[in-house]
Amino acid sequence: MKNYDMPIFAALIAILLVAPLAIYPVFLMKVLCFALFALAFNLLIGYVGLLSFGHAMFFGFAAYVSAYTVKAWGWPTEIGILAGTGVAAVLGLIAGLIAIRRQGIYFAMVTLALAQMVFFFCLQAKFTGGEDGIQAVPRRPVLGFIDITSDIHFYYLVLAIFAAGFLIIYRTIHSPFGQVLKAIRENEPRAISLGYHVDRYKLLAFVLSATLAGLAGATKAIVFQLASLTDVTWQMSGEVVLMTLVGGMGTVFGPIAGAAVIITMQNYLAGFGEWVLVIQGVIFVITVLLFRRGIVGEIAALATRLTRGRGEAGHIAGNPATTS
Amino acid sequence: MDKSAAIVTESLVKDFKGFRAVDNVDLTVRRGTIHALIGPNGARKTTCFNLITKFLQPTSGRIYLNGEDITRLAPASVARLGLVRSFQISATFPHLTLLENVRIALQRQLGTSFHFWRSETSLDALNARAIEILHDVGLGGSENLVAAELPYGRKRVLEIATTLALEPEVMLLDEPMAGMGREDIGRISQLIRKAAKSRTVLMVEHNLSVVADLSDTITVLARGRVIAEGPYAAVSQNPQVIEAYMGTTDTESGAALRGAHG
Structure with missing residues (x-):
């Protein structure tokens, strides 16, 4: 089957380039940050x-690190974001070393427990500002000359970060390493019997995922000029699961669609107050019951069914010998 | 210890919570032979297999591969030493194509398996070899099919092809013919015989008749102990073996001994 991923990605970027003409850039930046977070989780x-079930620890903690280094230590924006990303990578390595020894629900519980530890650390530590968080993080010129004080300027930088993150993940999936990952997902004992030390592959995937989740969080802190406890809560870990499921788990573009849907809902349904959570819950249930492949997954399945129908007929007509 | 042996186990024991599953198994698989490990249901054939391939850790005893002690190694490390196993339930990568299935085995030798920044087109260099292997086992021309679409017998063939791609020195097959029709059994037997020309094969089987003319040596296991060993002619006449098979309530084993599946 032909691969349309790159043309779709190019179209998406083209749309995003002109999107600020119609949509409020801060909202778009929020969607992009969460889309990158969900993409990292989906990996x-x-x-x-x-x-x-603990990805908020990378997202939220990286946000604190970038906000703190930029505000308190006066680091340049790009270095602050990189610092947040780097700390998330180290945190990912530590959490990964502990968590990958377990599978399934135990893996989820270990990650949740670790994330809760990070949450309490953030709650108690001095530098995070407790309940207030770190506010009024300055937006200094990037690389010393790119002014990002205006949202529209900063939007294009966030778009570039998002695109880079997407391409890193896309390449990872379509690399020799990605092939081994797929083999592990499909049949782990078989991958072991072929001589792959699967824990090492899982660990690298975990660290990559944590790093990119950190990049998303670190960027978000500069966007909102704020790092707060919200981003390290277990609810945030749950939200990224929801985004990925709604968009389509294991699809290239699903997490982006999922993040866009969930963030849009939160924004436009904000008037309902706490009811947003109930509405989210209902959507979650509907997705799991009726659209298990998620938005993008269902579209892709439909597309395959349509092209397959034609392709298969041609295949049989062309090669009657293959039926033997 | 026998130096001409590919695999040697010494007093291999496996306890599960006080229950002795494998009891002092001494097994010697000579290099370049086809060795069958057979026994009725519950003989712990697969447990032995898991111990040898290190998917289970033995309670006591030693395992040697070409004279080297592998008792404490991780399963992936054992595979890297050239001892590669198959599984009882067919072990393919169901959503990957046949070509990708075989390529997974081949790509390890490139040493780029951790390179997440490299394009997967770098793996295309292996395609010719993968297609050649598929062709050799009779799966030529269907390399772009997804493994899940194959009929059961062909999946087992694909599994053997993937194993062969590693060019293992010792190949361990866990019931390669379980659940197969007569035609497929013939195909697999042929494949095993061909593969064994340049390597050692240890296979677990349920049916004595299936391995009769395939294997050089047969070890019969019952309740975790070795009860007989030797060529088919000797083993099939052994009263203990007949009792082990007939004594079970499983009628298929009895039928197997009489050669109903042959």
Whole structure:
């Protein structure tokens, strides 16, 4: 089957380039940050089959690190974002070393427990500002000359970060490493019997996922000029699961669609107050019951069915010998 | 210890919570032979297999591969030493194509398996070899099919092809013919015989008749102990073996001994 991923991605970027003409850039930046977060999460659940229920620790903690280094230490924006990303990578390595020894629900519980530890650390530590968080993080010029104080300027930088993150994940999935990941997801004992030390592959995937989740969180802190406890709560870990499921687990574009839907809902249904959570719950249930492949997954399945129908007929007509 | 042996186990024991599953098994698989490990249901054939391939850790005893002690190694490390196993339930990568299935085995030798920044087109260099292997086992021309679409017998063939791609020195097959029709059994037997020309094969089987003319040596296991060993002619006449098979309530085993599946 022909691969349309790159043309679709190019079209998506083209749309996003002109989107600020119609849509409020801060909202778009929020969607992009969460889309990158969900993409990072999807690398783990969709391509390795590991359900992490603690990804907020990378997202939220990286946000604190970038906000703190930029505000308190006066680091340049780009270095602050990189610092947040780097700390998330180290945190990912530590959490990964502990968590990948377990599978299934135990893996999810270990990641959740670790994330709760990070949450309490953030709650108690001095530098995070407790309940207030770190506010009024300055937006200094990137690389010393790119002014990002205006949202529209910063939007294009966030778009570039998002695109880079997407391409890193896309390449990872379509690399020799990605092939081994798929083999592990499909049949782990068989991958072991072919001589692959699967834990090492899972660990690298975990660290990559944590790093990119950190990049998303670190960027978000600069967007909102704020790092707060919300981003390290277990609810945030749950939200990224929801985004990925709604969009389509294990699909290339699903997490982006899922993040866009959930963030849009939260924004436009904000008037309902706490009821947003109930509405989200209902959507979650509907997705699991009726659209298990998620938005993008269902579209892709439909497309395959349509092209397959034609392709198969041609195949049989062309090669009657293959039926033997 | 026998130096001409590919695999040697010494007093291999496996306890599960006080229950002795495998009891002092001494097994010697000579290099370049086809060795069958057979026994009625519950003989712990697969448990032995899991111990040898290190998917289970033995309670006591030693395992040697070409004279090297592998008792404490991880399963993936054992595979890297050239001892590669198959599984009782067919072990393919169901949503990958046949070509990708075989390529997974081949790509390890490139040493780029951790390279997440490299394009997967770098693996295309292996395609010719993968297609050749598929062709050799009779799966030529269907390399772009997804493994899940294959009929059961062909899946087992694909599994053997993937195993062969590693060019293992010792190949362990866990019931390669279980659940197969007569035609497929013939095909697999042929494949095993061909593969064994340049390597050692240890296979677990349920049916004595199936391995009769395939294997050089047969070890009969019952309740975790070795009860007989030797060529088919000797083993099939052994009263203990006949009792082990007939004594079970499983009628298929009895039928197997009489050669109903042959």
